[in-house]
Amino acid sequence: MTTLEKKLKLFPPTFQWGVASSAYQVEGAVTEDGKGPSIWDIFSHTPGKTSQGENGDIACDHYHRYSEDLSLMKNLGVTHYRFSVSWPRIFPDGRQRMNVKGLGFYGRMVDTLLSHNITPIITLYHWDLPLALQEQGGWQNRDTAHAFADYAETMVSALGDRVKQWITHNEPWCTAYLGHFSGEHAPGIKNAQAAVDAAHYVLLSHALSTMAMRATRSDAKIGITLNLSPVYPKDHSQENQKAAGLQDVFNNRWFLDPLFKGEYPDELPTIFGVNPPDIAGDMEIIRQPLDFLGINYYSAQVIAAPVRDQAPWPVVHITSKDRVTAMGWPVIPEGLSKLLVDLSTHYQDIPPFIITENGAAYEDVVEDGKIHDTERILYLSDHIAAVADAMAQDVNIQGYYLWSFMDNFEWALGYSKRFGIVHVNYSTQERTLKDSFLWYRHLIKKALS
Ligand code: IFM
Numbered sequence: 001m002t003t004l005e006k007k008l009k010l011f012p013p014t015f016q017w018g019v020a021s022s023a024y025q026v027e028g029a030v031t032e033d034g035k036g037p038s039i040w041d042i043f044s045h046t047p048g049k050t051s052q053g054e055n056g057d058i059a060c061d062h063y064h065r066y067s068e069d070l071s072l073m074k075n076l077g078v079t080h081y082r083f084s085v086s087w088p089r090i091f092p093d094g095r096q097r098m099n100v101k102g103l104g105f106y107g108r109m110v111d112t113l114l115s116h117n118i119t120p121i122i123t124l125y126h127w128d129l130p131l132a133l134q135e136q137g138g139w140q141n142r143d144t145a146h147a148f149a150d151y152a153e154t155m156v157s158a159l160g161d162r163v164k165q166w167i168t169h170n171e172p173w174c175t176a177y178l179g180h181f182s183g184e185h186a187p188g189i190k191n192a193q194a195a196v197d198a199a200h201y202v203l204l205s206h207a208l209s210t211m212a213m214r215a216t217r218s219d220a221k222i223g224i225t226l227n228l229s230p231v232y233p234k235d236h237s238q239e240n241q242k243a244a245g246l247q248d249v250f251n252n253r254w255f256l257d258p259l260f261k262g263e264y265p266d267e268l269p270t271i272f273g274v275n276p277p278d279i280a281g282d283m284e285i286i287r288q289p290l291d292f293l294g295i296n297y298y299s300a301q302v303i304a305a306p307v308r309d310q311a312p313w314p315v316v317h318i319t320s321k322d323r324v325t326a327m328g329w330p331v332i333p334e335g336l337s338k339l340l341v342d343l344s345t346h347y348q349d350i351p352p353f354i355i356t357e358n359g360a361a362y363e364d365v366v367e368d369g370k371i372h373d374t375e376r377i378l379y380l381s382d383h384i385a386a387v388a389d390a391m392a393q394d395v396n397i398q399g400y401y402l403w404s405f406m407d408n409f410e411w412a413l414g415y416s417k418r419f420g421i422v423h424v425n426y427s428t429q430e431r432t433l434k435d436s437f438l439w440y441r442h443l444i445k446k447a448l449s
Contacts, residue, residue, distance in 0.1 A: 004381050007388035008447045016119070016399025017444045018080035019073065019421070020357050022126035022170065024056045025408040027086065029063035033101035036092025038128035039138070043186030054414030060406055061429050066109055069431070072422060073405065074116040076437060077444045081118050082356060082401045083109070084126035084170065087151055094130035095147045103158055110162050121165040121401075123225065124152050124209065127175060127185065127411075134187050139175060139198035145205035152209035153216050160217040167294050167356065168206040171227040172255055175202055181272075184412050192272045200277050203258055207288045224259065225294030225356045228252050230339045232302045234317055239305040246271060247303045260347040262287035289349070292398060294356035297383070298327075300335030325379070326361040326417055333382035340390035340397065352396040358383050359403035361410070361417040364434065371423050371434040380436060384443070402440060406431065 024040050031037075044055035062069055073081060088094070089102030106122075113120045125148065133144050148168075156166065169175070178185035181195035189195075210222045229251045233244035249265045257265050262283045269275050302317045318324065323331040336358070343350055360379040364371050384400060391397055407420035415426055421437040424430075 002381070004385045004388070004443070005446060007385055007392075008443075010388045010391045011447050013448070014398075015447070016080040016121075016354065016401070017447060018078050018082055018121070018399060018401035019076070019405035020082040020401040020403050021062075021405050021408065022084040022123065023086035023089075024059070024126070024128045025404075025410070026060040026062040026406065028056065028058040028061045030057050032063065033089070033105065034092055034099040035086065035102060036088035036094075036099075037131040038086065038088045039131055039134045039186035040128050042131055043188055046188070049188065050412050051414035051416050054409070056409045058426075059409045060424050063105065065429065067112060069406065070109070070112050070116060070118070072431060072433075073113075073118060075441070076405075076421075077441050077448075078118060079444075079448075080121055080399060080401065081113055081405075082121045082123060082167070084123035084128075085155060086128050087125065087148075088128065088130040090154065091130060091147075091151055092132075094133035094136075094144075095150060098154060103154075106155075106159065110159055114162060119165075120163050121167065122155070122159070122163050123167040123170050124148075124155060125168065125175075125205075126170040127179075129187075138187055139180070139201050139205075140194055142201055142204070145201050145208055148205035149208035149212040153212040156213040156216045156220055160213075160220055164219060165221045165223075165292075166213060168209050168222065168224050169202055170225045170294075170356075171296060172199060172202045172206070172224070173227055173251070175199075176254075193274045196268070196272050196274050196276045199254065200282070203255070203286045204282055206259075207285045210288045210290070211285075221291040223290050223292035223294050223351065223354065225296055226252075226255050227296040227298075227357075228256075228339055228343075229297070230300045230335045230342065232300060232335075234302055234304040237305075240303065243305040244303040247301060251301070256343075256347065258283060258286050259290075259293075260287070260350050290351045292351050292354050293343075294354050295339070295343075296357035296403070297336045297339060297355060298325075298358065298360070299329040300332040300338070325375075326363050329360075331360070331379055331382070333379075333386040334389075336383055336386040337389040337393075340387070340395045341393050344395045352398050354399040354401070355387060355397065356399075356401050357403035358400065359419050359421075361419045364418050364423060366423065366432065369432060371432060373421075373434045373436045376421070376434070376436045377439045380440065381443075 176199035180189045183190040233240040404419045406422035407418040407424040410417040423432040
């Protein structure tokens with residue numbers, strides 16, 4: 001018996017063993033059945049924004065092949081599937097005019113999942129903002145938060161009889177920082193004030209939508225998903241500890257503190273050189289009680305103070321002995337247990353956790369129709385063991401969702417990075433099970449037996 005198998009008894013029978021995906025990364029069919037354009041449709045078609053100019057026009061063609069894909073998922077034996085809804089499929093102009101066909105697609109998805117005994121969990125925003133709303137200021141416009149609450153209410157009214165768990169936002173850090181500061185993601189803005197404002201209105205939209213969904217269905221379980229990355233100082237020197245503290249604000253506390261303490265960290269203006277909007281009453285709204293916190297974990301960071309004359313943030317050190325994934329991210333499973341234990345100790349009102357994403361990209365090789373992705377299996381095994389280690393320290397963790405079910409469009413990196421446990425041949429759309437699929441299937445079976 002492997003070390004991980006010995007730890008499986010720590011997972012309760014109600015534990016959610018899942019896989020995750022998002023709409024723009026897998027669906028394709030970007031102009032079909034009345035869908036409106038999103039900021040990613042425009043961004044990915046703008047020269048120079050994505051690797052080799054790739055886009056999500058077809059992606060995994062999941063919109064047309066969802067039935068085949070969900071049969072594979074049944075074969076995998078997962079208890080849960082986390083997917084996102086494309087807002088512009090439901091409201092092509094962002095608000096008001098509802099597209100019945102778009103809603104119909106997600107209704108069919110949900111019904112098919114339930115017929116396979118797989119419980120759906122829906123993310124409402126995984127980065128594909130309706131273009132019409134971007135044209136009115138997008139996440140820099142407070143009004144977008146209200147439009148989001150209306151969209152959330154529509155979704156819960158339509159599917160809330162069958163879908164009980166809802167995630168408002170996926171990784172608001174990426175929306176704010178990558179979308180509005182570094183410009184690597186849509187809408188491609190590069191401005192500190194824009195980033196800090198966008199973060200604020202995304203947080204507000206999370207809270208307003210939570211209230212609207214609860215008013216519509218009191219049985220809805222609602223959370224938000226943050227991408228969190230613990231920070232280790234390179235050594236115990238005062239300057240490196242200070243640098244690590246700043247990086248922790250940047251990576252984690254920028255969103256954790258408003259959600260669970262009702263305030264922004266004092267250091268935020270030091271990092272960005274600007275202040276968040278100071279609007280009376282917002283922070284009390286943002287601090288809504290939640291049913292769970294979704295955590296996406298991929299790696300941790302070792303931090304040293306910036307060298308003189310360098311930009312405000314600290315430098316990430318990866319030593320050559322570290323294992324890294326194809327994304328260049330160091331493999332640090334113990335960072336996950338540290339993160340979970342630290343969060344549950346530092347935030348008094350924090351709800352139970354769900355690991356809503358964890359996984360790794362590697363350079364997969366197809367040999368005689370097989371993919372022997374041993375590095376991915378090791379990565380997954382070590383991280384699931386880290387979840388067990390945190391549970392052994394009394395951390396309440398309700399689920400683990402592997403990212404990702406199948407290879408897909410990795411945003412600015414196009415199709416160059418494969419995170420799936422199902423291989424996708426993008427020329428033929430053929431699906432091939434990787435060894436990691438067979439491994440995860442075996443693990444879930446053992447855990448549930
Ligand atoms: O593919 C992304 C996903 O959309 C959000 N979390 C991280 C994944 C891997 O980069």
